[in-house]
């Protein structure tokens with residue numbers, strides 16, 4: 001039966017990474033003050049080597065994963081517009097204040113010329129502003145500006161001017177703050193809305209907002225790249241394959257997708273629009289760092305996102321062994337920069 005042939009083909013296909021071993025860039029390191037309340041790792045910039053965990057980083061996977069011929073299709077080739085982000089343009093359409101349990105954020109909704117998705121920036125701190133939002137638009141009046149969120153400070157009932165602040169320091173942008181914490185987060189309906197225990201996505205989003213609020217400024221860029229870019233329908237198909245025993249990487253391959261189909265061009269353009277050229281990135285994903293840096297953003301520090309149940313090698317309060325297996329596969333097959341707790345080293349990768 002075709003199913004078993006494909007399974008066999010996937011599992012017997014060796015991952016050849018040897019040719020990529022010598023192309024690692026020379027490391028350059030920058031040290032900045034460790035922020036309070038945030039557990040950070042070493043600071044570095046432009047270093048594949050530094051962000052790489054052995055030979056299995058996600059970049060290598062993206063470029064060298066040998067999909068068996070039996071399941072190779074044109075969908076494995078990234079569209080040409082993914083190769084160059086110069087043509088990507090973003091504009092903040094509207095912004096609004098969102099009080100949350102972790103503080104008051106401003107949600108920025110972006111449109112772009114690449115897709116019809118509503119990518120978002122969840123901004124904390126009055127010093128971070130969107131150029132495209134603040135720019136004046138033809139024939140708009142003050143009320144138009146207020147309604148689309150291009151105002152300073154906080155709105156009050158009856159306010160008719162967009163540039164009147166309610167006592168906030170108008171010079172706040174000149175105050176010296178460390179480079180902001182940034183989380184570039186991909187949509188996960190199952191993890192964030194249904195609180196699925198198959199992944200740690202919901203926890204990562206909550207933790208990122210908490211850390212950013214503690215720091216005083218920062219951004220979560222929320223990209224509509226569900227299922228590492230394959231969409232919700234195929235992610236659910238992948239879950240069914242995972243229930244049959246395939247891991248998260250192999251399930252993607254089975255569905256004729258690369259392990260990770262994501263692209264961060266829109267994210268880097270949003271960072272540009274928010275005047276954030278030097279950032280501290282909350283991630284364990286070396287491929288994400290590499291793509292952001294290739295686009296000209298300086299990642300001065302990687303701040304790890306350690307799953308709560310993996311902190312201090314905790315053995316209790318696990319939300320389930322499925323998330324442990326999922327995370328372990330991300331470390332072992334996608335090169336994520338996390339230490340697997342000793343207690344999990346023996347478990348099977350499903």
Ligand SMILES: Nc1nc2c(ncn2[C@@H]2O[C@H](COP(=O)(O)OP(=O)(O)OP(=O)(O)O)[C@@H](O)[C@H]2O)c(=O)[nH]1
Nearest residue numbers: 186187188199225226227228235238248283284285
């Ligand atoms: N295809 C697929 N996508 C998944 C699966 N589980 C979660 N996702 C998606 O993976 C994305 C999150 O990717 P992660 O690898 O957890 O995180 P990351 O953003 O790459 O890396 P970090 O920055 O370290 O968190 C979201 O779009 C989820 O919908 C899965 O089993 N299969």
